[in-house]
Amino acid sequence: MEQPAKKIIIALDGFSSCGKSTFAKSIAQRLGYIFIDTGAMYRAVTLYALEHGAIRSGIVDEEAIIKQLGDISITFRFNPLRGASDIYVNGDLVEGKIRTIEVSNCVSPVSAIPQVREKLVAMQQEMGRKRGVVMDGRDIGTVVFPDAELKIFMTADAKVRAERRFAELTAKGDKVSFEEVLENVVSRDKADMSRAVSPLQQAEDAIVLDNSYMTVEEQMEWFDNEFKRVQEALA
Ligand code: DC
Numbered sequence: 383m384e385q386p387a388k389k390i391i392i393a394l395d396g397f398s399s400c401g402k403s404t405f406a407k408s409i410a411q412r413l414g415y416i417f418i419d420t421g422a423m424y425r426a427v428t429l430y431a432l433e434h435g436a437i438r439s440g441i442v443d444e445e446a447i448i449k450q451l452g453d454i455s456i457t458f459r460f461n462p463l464r465g466a467s468d469i470y471v472n473g474d475l476v477e478g479k480i481r482t483i484e485v486s487n488c489v490s491p492v493s494a495i496p497q498v499r500e501k502l503v504a505m506q507q508e509m510g511r512k513r514g515v516v517m518d519g520r521d522i523g524t525v526v527f528p529d530a531e532l533k534i535f536m537t538a539d540a541k542v543r544a545e546r547r548f549a550e551l552t553a554k555g556d557k558v559s560f561e562e563v564l565e566n567v568v569s570r571d572k573a574d575m576s577r578a579v580s581p582l583q584q585a586e587d588a589i590v591l592d593n594s595y596m597t598v599e600e601q602m603e604w605f606d607n608e609f610k611r612v613q614e615a616l617a
Pocket of ligand 1 (some may be wrong): 386398420421422425473489518519521546570574
């Protein structure tokens, strides 16, 4: 008789705007797993800092953010319309507000503050304690869950990623230029890879998925094979 699939942790790391969330959401739905978007958590802290005077004119006041951390309570609630969880800060729905270019421009320095990472990593580890999660971020396979059974490192050409983000932002009515978006993608790659604490890096045991020229269906087929391989190894 076939064994039921073992609940595992799927760690999904990689560059910004390479379709990690779409991919993570699809595989979580396929498997009945919980999808956790850790980037949304760093964005939520950044939004709070912007709205409470800890970031002014793009200048990040680290001390002020560290002081604010105790006042920030982050929760997720499943939204069946999106098929994913919405993020709340102190009970307020901020899912839409965290995805503006203003937040994107300030999130890298905020996510480089060790105390911010410490708090969010502890929350993420707690959320994945029972396994059965797909967690997307930058340091999931290296720091948050080094013991994840399946680690995927996603990447795509910077221009392709900027085109995707540009289409997303303009569809929402944001007035941005393609150059501005490309500049944001490239500078965030650099900042994410070069920060001192938990830089974006591929875990040694991660498998690479470059989806620059892959359809969603092709990515799902690729994933099904990898998931099967892991389940066979665990059986
Ligand atoms: O995935 P995203 O683009 O929404 O992430 C926003 C920012 O948060 C990104 O610039 C890097 C940071 N981040 C991080 O440092 N660690 C994570 N696990 C997830 C995101």
